[in-house]
Amino acid sequence: MTRIETAEVVVTSPDRNFVTLRLTTDEGLVGLGDATLNGRELAVVSYLRDHVVPLLIGRDPHRIEDTWQFLYRGAYWRRGPVTMAAIAAVDVALWDLKARAAGMPLYQLLGGASRDGLLAYGHASGRDLPELFDSVRDHLEQGYRAIRIQTGVPGLKTIYGVASNARSAEPTGADDGGRYDYEPAGRGPQPQEEDWDTPAYLRHLPTVFEAVRHEFGPELPLLHDGHHRMTPIQAAKLGKSLEPYDLFWLEDCTPAENQQGLRLVRQHTTTPLAIGEVFNTVWDYQTLVSEQLIDYVRSAVTHTGGITALRKILDFAAQYQIRSGIHGPTDISPVGMAAALHLDLAIHNFGIQEYMKHGARTDEVFRQSFRWEDGLLHPGDEPGLGVTLDVDGAGKYPYVQAYLPYNRLSDGTVHDW
Numbered sequence: 172m173t174r175i176e177t178a179e180v181v182v183t184s185p186d187r188n189f190v191t192l193r194l195t196t197d198e199g200l201v202g203l204g205d206a207t208l209n210g211r212e213l214a215v216v217s218y219l220r221d222h223v224v225p226l227l228i229g230r231d232p233h234r235i236e237d238t239w240q241f242l243y244r245g246a247y248w249r250r251g252p253v254t255m256a257a258i259a260a261v262d263v264a265l266w267d268l269k270a271r272a273a274g275m276p277l278y279q280l281l282g283g284a285s286r287d288g289l290l291a292y293g294h295a296s297g298r299d300l301p302e303l304f305d306s307v308r309d310h311l312e313q314g315y316r317a318i319r320i321q322t323g324v325p326g327l328k329t330i331y332g333v334a335s336n337a338r339s340a341e342p343t344g345a346d347d348g349g350r351y352d353y354e355p356a357g358r359g360p361q362p363q364e365e366d367w368d369t370p371a372y373l374r375h376l377p378t379v380f381e382a383v384r385h386e387f388g389p390e391l392p393l394l395h396d397g398h399h400r401m402t403p404i405q406a407a408k409l410g411k412s413l414e415p416y417d418l419f420w421l422e423d424c425t426p427a428e429n430q431q432g433l434r435l436v437r438q439h440t441t442t443p444l445a446i447g448e449v450f451n452t453v454w455d456y457q458t459l460v461s462e463q464l465i466d467y468v469r470s471a472v473t474h475t476g477g478i479t480a481l482r483k484i485l486d487f488a489a490q491y492q493i494r495s496g497i498h499g500p501t502d503i504s505p506v507g508m509a510a511a512l513h514l515d516l517a518i519h520n521f522g523i524q525e526y527m528k529h530g531a532r533t534d535e536v537f538r539q540s541f542r543w544e545d546g547l548l549h550p551g552d553e554p555g556l557g558v559t560l561d562v563d564g565a566g567k568y569p570y571v572q573a574y575l576p577y578n579r580l581s582d583g584t585v586h587d588w
């Protein structure tokens with residue numbers, strides 16, 4: 172019987188910080204799992220190194236469900252992003268090992284392909300309409316068939332998701348000219364402060380979508396992320412005002428810890444709703460799914476306890492015709508992204524996959540086999556996840572302290588970012 176022989180936690184920062192669990196078996200197989208929690212990376216490193224790795228050595232790597240339950244129930248302290256990212260890393264690494272042992276791409280073990288390729292959306296943005304239109308055109312040229320739209324709001328300096336925002340990406344705090352939409356987490360000792368004004372945003376955004384539809388026509392699937400900024404009644408108002416522009420989805424329109432708040436939004440708008448990138452377990456979706464208050468599940472494999480747990484959430488959602496929209500910004504490592512693509516390909520209720528390209532340094536450290544062809548993603552057909560980690564290459568980029576930004580209203584009140 173095969174055993175887990177080593178479990179290493181690899182921290183690397185090629186373009187941003189990534190935490191990867193690397194398991195090896197006594198038969199020499201290697202499995203990888205993503206444990207990256209943006210802005211709180213080292214908490215997961217400690218959870219894994221100090222509390223989980225000692226439990227893994229000597230275990231049978233084929234017992235994936237048993238190991239998941241052992242780590243979840245056995246800790247006594249359940250849920251939470253740190254715990255669930257750590258469990259996810261173990262779970263994905265075990266699925267990678269099992270598929271490598273079987274000599275199959277992982278999606279084959281999950282039931283095989285349910286489609287030929289995966290619809291993906293990219294992030295277009297601009298401070299104003301001309302800059303936004305250029306960004307949409309650039310994404311169309313790259314082959315994207317669905318596009319998220321974020322813009323500046325008149326009167327606000329820096330807001331979520333707009334690529335032209337200045338930010339410090341280098342350890343020195345100097346602006347490296349990198350794109351903010353690639354990585355909103357700024358490297359440095361303190362988070363950057365942004366400003367916010369919900370009424371100004373609610374007045375401005377419908378004019379942006381009207382202009383985009385006028386310029387690019389009625390067919391292009393358009394998405395938008397409200398990034399948890401609105402109250403339920405404000406979110407309802409926005410959803411209603413965007414109805415003429417036929418969005419693919421409106422994401423995170425209100426903080427959803429209060430799941431009942433979505434009842435109010437739902438009563439007032441037919442704009443499809445997507446939620447869940449900060450959720451950790453199926454319990455965060457219980458009301459949202461069973462009452463059909465959302466249309467898309469946004470969880471990441473990395474932050475929801477791995478493939479084993481996210482598959483169960485998506486199966487639950489499928490009973491209510493709710494589809495997947497797995498989280499895929501750049502703080503999901505190539506390992507976490509590969510896990511998402513294998514799951515996307517296998518499930519029936521796939522909706523769309525968020526896809527932002529990683530930087531060249533990241534692609535060197537994590538060698539990947541996924542394909543991006545004609546606007547569709549495919550995880551590839553190498554055994555396992557199809558990702559290899561260059562451990563020596565990873566060692567060239569040590570961890571750099573970085574934080575996501577935060578928000579204040581004009582009177583100085585801290586607001587949701």
Ligand SMILES: [Mg+2]
Pocket residue numbers: 396398422423448
């Ligand atoms: Mg989002």
